[in-house]
Amino acid sequence: MIQVGIRLHDVNTTVGKELQTLEERAKTAHERGFKCVHLALSKNGYPNDPCALNEGLGFHVKRVFEENKLDIAVLGCYLNLLHPDPIERRRIKEKYYANLRLARIMGAGMVGTETGCPNAEYRYTLQNLSQDTLDDFIRSLEDVVVSAEAIGSTIAIEPVTKHCVFDASRALEVIKTLRSPNLRIIFDPVNLLSIDNYEKRDYVLADAMDKLHDYIAMVHIKDFTVENGDLKACAAGEGLMNYEEILKFLKAKKPWVQATLENTNDNNSVRSRELIERIYSEV
Numbered sequence: 001m002i003q004v005g006i007r008l009h010d011v012n013t014t015v016g017k018e019l020q021t022l023e024e025r026a027k028t029a030h031e032r033g034f035k036c037v038h039l040a041l042s043k044n045g046y047p048n049d050p051c052a053l054n055e056g057l058g059f060h061v062k063r064v065f066e067e068n069k070l071d072i073a074v075l076g077c078y079l080n081l082l083h084p085d086p087i088e089r090r091r092i093k094e095k096y097y098a099n100l101r102l103a104r105i106m107g108a109g110m111v112g113t114e115t116g117c118p119n120a121e122y123r124y125t126l127q128n129l130s131q132d133t134l135d136d137f138i139r140s141l142e143d144v145v146v147s148a149e150a151i152g153s154t155i156a157i158e159p160v161t162k163h164c165v166f167d168a169s170r171a172l173e174v175i176k177t178l179r180s181p182n183l184r185i186i187f188d189p190v191n192l193l194s195i196d197n198y199e200k201r202d203y204v205l206a207d208a209m210d211k212l213h214d215y216i217a218m219v220h221i222k223d224f225t226v227e228n229g230d231l232k233a234c235a236a237g238e239g240l241m242n243y244e245e246i247l248k249f250l251k252a253k254k255p256w257v258q259a260t261l262e263n264t265n266d267n268n269s270v271r272s273r274e275l276i277e278r279i280y281s282e283v
Contacts, residue, residue, distance in 0.1 A: 002250060002280045004221075004273045005029075005036030005073050005260040009043035014266045021045050022061070026068040032270050036071040038220070038260040039108070040078075048077070050098035058105030065106075072108035073218050073258040074156065074186065075099055081140040082116035082133065082164060089140065096144045100153040109258065110154040110217055112186050115141075115165035115174075124162040133164045138177050148182040156217050158186040159208075161194040168192070168208035175215050184217035188262075189246055190224050195231060198224070202245065209249045219250065219259040221276060235264040236272040243276065248283040 011028050012020035020028075022044040029037060039061075042048040046057070065072055077099040083089045099111045115137055118127050127133050141157070148155045159171045171185060189205050197204050209216075223239030224231045236243070250257050261272050 001256055002247070002277065003035040003071070003073075003256060003258045004276055005038065005071075005258055006032075006034045006264065006269055006273075007038040007040070007260060007262055009040055010262070010264050010269065012266065023064050026064050026070060030068040030070055033273060034070065036073040036258045036260065037065070038074050038076060038112070038262075039072050040076040048095065048099070050094050053098040053102045055105055058102045061102075062106045071258065072103075072106050073260055074110050074112040075103045075106065075108040076112050078112070078114050080116040080120075080122045081113070081144070082118045082137055084118060084120060088120070093140070093143055096155070097147045097151075100144070100148050100151045100155065104151055104153045108153075110156040110184060110186075111148070112156050112158060113144075114158050114160050115163045117163055128162070128164045128166060134170060134173065137164050138174055141174065141183075142178055145178050145180045145183050149180060154182050154184055154217065156184040156186045158188055158191065158220070160188070160191040161197075167204075168211040172211050172215075175212075183215075185212050185215040186218055186220060187212065187216045188220035188222070190222050190231070190233060190241065191220070193224065193231060195226070195229060198226070198231060198240070202242075205246060209246070213249070213253055216254065216257075219246075219254075219257060220262050221259050221272075222262040233263045235268045236261060237275040238268065238272075243279050244283055247276070247280045251280060251283055 008025050011025040079092045103111050118133050144155050159165045165171050221236050223234045223236050223241045225239045
């Protein structure tokens with residue numbers, strides 16, 4: 001069975017003008033049939049700095065989701081581990097350490113991260129393609145992995161075409177280099193696609209599933225359209241994605257996998273969930 005979830009900050013986005021609280025959104029997510037969430041604290045009314053991430057907060061958040069019968073599939077900490085300023089990079093790592101500690105208390109499956117770009121703006125650059133950049137990322141990530149091992153948490157990296165870990169081969173190199181059971185992969189199929197390869201997406205995604213299947217811990221599900229010479233993310237079922245082979249892979253290899261929807265809103269999230277659940281039941 002697949003457990004379909006949602007990014008919590010995509011819930012109750014059309015309810016009034018004030019930011020909906022984490023507690024209100026958790027209740028709505030449960031009522032809409034979701035089983036788990038991708039949680040970004042800073043987008044749900046809570047600070048995400050090491051000073052604020054105390055144990056009491058962790059236990060409170062854990063209770064909120066338990067009361068609403070939701071798992072925290074992933075605690076998001078999407079910061080730039082390739083920041084060129086060593087002082088800022090150290091601050092960023094401290095945030096990862098704090099999130100890993102909180103994830104253990106909350107019972108979150110993992111702390112999730114993308115893999116960064118070697119500039120302060122976190123912007124695509126041709127330097128992303130170099131081996132030196134990948135090696136620098138691995139050295140930076142290693143400190144976070146060591147912390148995950150000590151705390152008893154999991155850090156999961158998400159390959160993205162516009163970042164330094166831009167394909168399955170680069171992701172596998174990171175995994176094989178660090179060789180830690182506490183380092184895993186978040187598989188986001190659309191994030192492995194670009195304007196240059198989306199027409200070959202069946203091959204790209206089959207290659208990723210073949211190379212990374214042992215290390216995939218959870219899945220992000222969204223769709224895409226092509227606009228103005230680039231890909232634009234949208235809710236599942238509203239673009240060009242074909243999910244059959246992905247869901248067939250998950251059904252065969254990843255029992256009870258947690259898959260959180262992205263780029264949904266209050267008008268389409270339930271429809272997207274039902275679509276994924278229906279296809280999964282049929283493959």
